[in-house]
Amino acid sequence: MGFTTPPYLLADVSVRRVMLQVLLGLLPGIAAYVWLIGPSIVMQLLIATLAALFGEALMLWLRGKPLMLFLTDGSVIVTAWLIALAFPPLAPWWLVVLGTLFAVVVAKHLYGGLGQNPFNPAMVAFAVCIVSFPALMSQWPALGLQLTWVGQFEIIAGLAPRIDVMTGATPLDAIKTALKLGEGTVDVPTLLATQEVFGNFAGRGWEWVSAGYLLGGLWLWQRKIVSWHAPLAFIGGLSLLAAMLWAWNPLQFASPLFHLFSGGSMLGAFFIVTDPVSGCTTVKGKLIFGFSAGVIAYTIRVFGGYPDGVAFAVLLLNLCVPLIDMYTQPPIFGMKNEK
């Protein structure tokens, strides 16, 4: 438990190298995003990156830290990309900038900077924005929305009016709203078969974006950047609860597969709950962290008022990390666990 395997000499684990590989791991998901949802995500990634670099430089300068060392370590770019991927792709530019600056300035640097933040900065940004601007954070592009690069740029920059036609519900929201409106008259299998927003096994288009994150996450696992514990436990917690409710009433609850490939599940499993700073450090702790986050995320997204629950679940578990770590310290090698 808790050992790394030899050869030790080959391990090159500088922050920059790890962060660079995490960014590479995000690429399959981003590629699917650009291909199936729209290229506006590229603009959002760019906006978030610039805002994050600005916020990081400002805080480093105020705190009297070396600029180039921290600016080029890539950690702030990972935060920025996760924010851009979690936000609606046509969100106005200032929303992304606000979320990113809040993440970098408040959630990261006010708590002491890289390695010191108790909360995942990207999830703080998401929570702050969805609590403050619930309407804007729920406007996802409608299916088949064909916009030119210029058109998308105009919407993000606020030059073109934000028309309601262009926005639609996320697959998770579509199920929740339909069930609430047609209480007793609609069931999930019919919804999935008839509504255009659903694809083969989850949301149309979004299912492949999630599959892209899964692919990138598996690559990170294979590269030993992330361990399997937290992602597997997260997926396990989410699917266990989903499977139980689905088995109990398949007409009212979507399948575990649907939930795994909807919303932020895959992004959360491989890129959020694996955060080495705000997550647990012990092996057992990672399992508890992931499992609880999965269960809470499912509960919030199905029974709560917000479109997805991954952010709130992760933030809640971030708070519990010191406690979990305290109770899951492995015994020192050669010693018996004193209980």
Place this chain on the structure above:
Amino acid sequence: MISREEFSQIRDNGIWQQNTSLVQILGLCPLLAVTTNLVNGVMLSLATIIVMAIANVAVAALRNLIPHEIRIPVFILIVAALVTVVDLIFNAQFHELYRVLGIFIPLIVTNCIVLARVEAFANKNPPLQSAFDGLFMGVGMLWTLALLGGLRELIGGGTLFSGIDMVFPALLPLQLLPANYPGLLLAMLPPGAFILLGCLIAWKNWVETRAAARHAGPGSHQAPPVVVSDSV
């Protein structure tokens, strides 16, 4: 009687050195709940000032008669009587505001600031000093709550003095930021109050560190004052 030095010490303690919200971190519950705008913060502070100043005088005058063992129930009884008076006055004079502030006016009786001043100051000092202590501790709370309320209101909705018409019917709230300002709702919610209070405390410590560094002359460095709180 009160000497000039004594007076200025009580004044500085209340307004800055021992500021209830920024240094003692007392009375967080009303602080977080009612400072959604400037007017609410100021009016609740005014109610607290009235209670605190009179309670301090009453306790200071009776301090040699109150048995030590049951002093807390006696203090609470005095404070509760005053809070009832203030509650009725607010209900009669500012009825709409009274409904907005709701439970937080009766709750002044449980406000740690009031009990803390009565126990720590009025119980050991003459009435005049105690009256000034209650007054200036209240003023310290007032400017902090006003600043916090104003900031939350401005960030959360772009307005200032909203609800002023409940106190002065002739006045209207100011819309400082453009009408299409979306408003950062977080600032209006309790987490926003915590974050902004943290920023205010940091600002106060920064001001003091700078003042201390300037006072000690260039080259010397002094550790920032440590904020300690043992109760809320």
